[in-house]
Amino acid sequence: xxxxxxxxxxxxxxxxxxxxxxxxxxxxxxxxxxxxxxxxxxxxxxxxxxxxxxxxxxxxxxxxxxxxxxxxxxxxxxxxxxxxxxxxxxxxxxxxxxxxxxxxxxxxxxxxxxxxxxxxxxxxxxxxxxxxxxx
Numbered sequence: 001x002x003x004x005x006x007x008x009x010x011x012x013x014x015x016x017x018x019x020x021x022x023x024x025x026x027x028x029x030x031x032x033x034x035x036x037x038x039x040x041x042x043x044x045x046x047x048x049x050x051x052x053x054x055x056x057x058x059x060x061x062x063x064x065x066x067x068x069x070x071x072x073x074x075x076x077x078x079x080x081x082x083x084x085x086x087x088x089x090x091x092x093x094x095x096x097x098x099x100x101x102x103x104x105x106x107x108x109x110x111x112x113x114x115x116x117x118x119x120x121x122x123x124x125x126x127x128x129x130x131x132x133x134x135x
Contacts, residue, residue, distance in 0.1 A: 028129040030068045032096070033058070035129070042134055046075050046089075050098045058106055059089045064134035068093070069125035076127065077109070078134065088115035090124060 028035040032049045046059040046066060058073070065076040073091040087109030095105045110118070118124060 027131060028066055030073075031093075033066075033068060033073050033091075033093075035063060035066060035131075037061075042081070044131060044134065046073070046091075048091075048096060048100075052098065056100075056102065058091050058102060059108070062134060063131075065127045065130040067125040067127040067129070072122065072124050074115075074124055074127065075108075079109070083135075086112065088112060090115070090118055090122070 022039050023041075024036070024038045025041060026034050026036055027044065032051070034047055034049065035044050036047055037044045043061045044063050045057050045061045046063050047055045048058050049055045059075045059077055060079075062078045062081050063075050064078060067074045071092070071094050073093055075089040075091070077087045077089065079085055079087055089106055089108035089110065092105050092107075107118070
């Protein structure tokens, strides 16, 4: 009993000091790209996972739709959760590298008209994943 008390005390204290109880999710992923959220399922962003570890945010939160082909990733976002505004983004996946900066590969935010023009010009993929609860 005397030996187990210190072990129990350390376990209880480490649980109290580390607020490690969080929830997270990945509602979509394709290759090195993923939609992610931590603690708040409505606070979704698009990130790029670098080969060898680490990741970079490509589109800030409230992303609610994405699509991908071998050349491009596209995303729709309601900035700050404002559903009256929709931003569009185009990520040039062919230019990604472990050292790529966001500005090297991301076009946007774009208006719908700008996005439609680029879609015809570049042959962008369709949106294949929509998070209906955030739309």
